[in-house]
Amino acid sequence: MSHTEKEATLYRMSTAEHQCPYGLKTKHLLKSNGYTVDDQLLTSREETDRFKEKQNVQTTPQVYINDKRIGGYEEVRKHLGKPLPDPDEKSYQPVIALFAMTALLAIAASWLAFGSFLSIQTVEWFISFSMVVLALLKLQDVEAFSTMFLNYDLLAKKWVPYGKIYPFAEGLAGLLMAAEFASVISIPVAFFIGSIGAVSVFKAVYIDKRELKCACVGGSGNVPLGFISLTENIMMVAMAVWMFISMF
Incomplete structure (x- = not known):
């Protein structure tokens, strides 16, 4: 895997009132899998809304790898080959x-x-x-x-x-x-x-x-x-x- 494939850009909401938990989880997930993360903070609701409108997305965080949009936390897990927990799966x-x-x-x-x-x-x-x-x-x-x-x-x-x-x-x-x-x-x-x-x-x-x-x-x-x-x-x-x- 080349060096560029191990770099990711993360856009996540982080304001005085709200720090997106899924943004933090996504950042940790990427770093723990060897990615260098360009952490782009959206520091206000207005900035977040502008980002979503510009990128034509409904939610944040959003991750880009090699200029390709991967998506949010669940999409990043899929991209990395991590199993997604099934909320309906029975468990002891x-x-x-x-x-x-x-x-x-x-x-x-x-x-x-x-x-x-x-x-x-x-x-x-x-x-x-x-x-x-x-x-x-x-x-x-x-x-x-x-x-x-x-x-x-x-x-x-x-x-x-x-x-x-x-x-x-x-x-x-x-x-x-x-x-x-x-x-x-x-x-x-x-x-x-x-x-x-x-x-x-x-x-x-x-x-x-x-x-x-x-x-x-x-x-x-x-x-x-x-x-x-x-x-x-x-x-x-x-x-x-x-x-x-x-x-x-």
């Missing part, structure tokens, strides 16, 4: 990130409390912390969650308000379990919602063979309904059973 990344962080949080709490990274309490905290964070994600938009939940939850299909009650019940049970307080409330709540959830997911995925999105991380997630969703519910049931046994 949200739940993997969630469980990884709640596991690390439980380990940190265990170290602070007992001077040990791993104990029975660590596992209990991991499950209860996970329940709280999962409830938090659902509570960001209860309406969207309850709508997605109706696709597969057996009780919610019979009694629609259950979809809006669920995240509050999950959060309450998780908080009480983390504090080991009011087990008479947390144990039956976790067992109830976990059992119904497990049966609902198993039926939808393994009996009915339906391909659905899981509402576990809220109504806007693209997590496939399946093993991870089933595990979430089984964890709640197991935690409830374990805490019930520990009472005696």
Whole structure:
């Protein structure tokens, strides 16, 4: 590749009120791929509008390589052969990130409390912390969650308000379990919602063979309904059973 092919001119909006995030991302993308960037700042709305009118484009940033217009951030990614993320693609990344962080949080709490990274309490905290964070994600938009939940939850299909009650019940049970307080409330709540959830997911995925999105991380997630969703519910049931046994 010749030297000129590694030079790019970038026009991006950068004013006291607004610095275009996609302009910054495009600049970083070009430089990280070996391009020398001629960074042309459009320092006012008027200058930006004049540039768009002159170049007959609708948006900025705009990138030119070898005097040829490539386009904005997404077009530059395509030009460089970088895969574009599909907003509709199903992914386990949200739940993997969630469980990884709640596991690390439980380990940190265990170290602070007992001077040990791993104990029975660590596992209990991991499950209860996970329940709280999962409830938090659902509570960001209860309406969207309850709508997605109706696709597969057996009780919610019979009694629609259950979809809006669920995240509050999950959060309450998780908080009480983390504090080991009011087990008479947390144990039956976790067992109830976990059992119904497990049966609902198993039926939808393994009996009915339906391909659905899981509402576990809220109504806007693209997590496939399946093993991870089933595990979430089984964890709640197991935690409830374990805490019930520990009472005696």
